[in-house]
Amino acid sequence: MKPRIAVLGCGYWGSNHIRTLKSLGALHAVSDANAARAEGFASEQECLAIAPDELFERQDIDAIVMALPPQYHADAAIRAVESGKDVLVEKPIALNVADAERAVATARARNRIFMVGHVLRFHPAFEKLKELIDTGELGTIKYIHSHRLGLGKFHTESDALWDLAPHDLSMILAITGAAPIDIRGEGAALLDHLSDFAHVHMRFPGGLRSHLFASRLNPYRERRLTVVGTKAMAVFDDVEAWDRKLAVYRHAVWQDSGHWAFTTHEPSYVPVEPGMPLTRELEHFIQCIETRQEPRTDGDEAIGVLRILTAGSVTHD
Structure with missing residues (x-):
């Protein structure tokens, strides 16, 4: 059974993640501060629409792809991994190195997959x-x-x-x-x-x-x-x-x-x-969730880029 993945952020790049995860059979839910936008994608892709504040504690979500404005990535990633979720965070994962280190360290302490969206x-x-x-x-x-x-x-x-x-x-x-x-x-x-x-x-x-x-x-x-x-x-x-x-x-x-x-x-x-x-990146993310292997584009690489x-x-x- 494929991991159940939610996409947080239904903007331009988030919508690409949504459609690609659907094609891979791993899209379970979408979430956005704009509830109407999330409902639209949920209806189109036949998945759940979940409010951001409710997303992290849901037991039916295994992992979250985050495509938010970068100033929100670090706190959202920390909240997700503390709730037991694996994460793929779009670039940049933070606007400063300290926030990025904090997010990556939290994921490591919780034994969660932390992958960064360096798609190329x-x-x-x-x-x-x-x-x-x-x-x-x-x-x-x-x-x-x-x-x-x-x-x-x-x-x-x-x-x-x-x-x-x-x-x-x-x-x-x-x-x-x-x-x-x-x-x-x-x-x-x-x-x-x-x-x-x-x-x-x-x-x-x-x-x-x-x-x-x-x-x-x-x-x-x-x-x-x-x-x-x-x-x-x-x-x-x-x-x-x-x-x-x-x-x-x-x-x-x-x-x-x-x-x-x-x-x-x-x-x-x-x-x-x-x-x-993007398809190959998300296939790799799914494989990392299933096998617990370290992602090719991991948190340490993201910190190096930052x-x-x-x-x-x-x-x-």
Whole structure:
């Protein structure tokens, strides 16, 4: 029997969780501060609508997916795990490291699954990229850069860095396997006091360096992660079609008689089996509930991402 999962927060991303969990046969209930919205989803998906204050103590709920404004995530997660529920908390799991540590520590003390919604870790193209890196296909990794650009969405509490960068930071940390030893951030606020553009530069143990660029005021969409190794370079471009999402460039650079020389090659596209990252993420969450295994995107990873967001943030007047 599948675990009985409730979704708390029926907004844009919560609605995606609702429909995906329904397709997986694990949706038991929905909950939202807007009762009419919850009732609408309950009727559409043939599940229960439960008021938020009643949700945590329900004995017929095994786990809760939380898709709330981030300032509410930590307290809601703590209340859930103290009530014996496993949780998947959307990013960011808190607006400061202390609240995140408090939530993760409570889940650990109660032996509850605490998973964070870093959905791109479950993208088939990223999984294949990670496999290429782990098997040495790219050589020693020297540099990683990510660009996540587009128009919107605009939030009253989180800027471009906090809204867009967690996905990329999660992937970068998965590749490096270590926390950065130096972080520098730069942002620009054009609409109000929240940054609409953000650059973060990171230096990791062993000399590996990385940067990310996030923007919510860009005229075109860009969703690109580039990994530069000593043997080859790889690009995960999520805007491309499935047969071109993961490209490997085997450019060569060498020194000849005191001068640098290089050759360029056309990219080779790595076959990637299409699959919905959110479906794969929720399948993993269900498996973790059933087997009690530690999630791939656990609380410690979420705290690591929050530390970089905090260090890379720029305050505007």
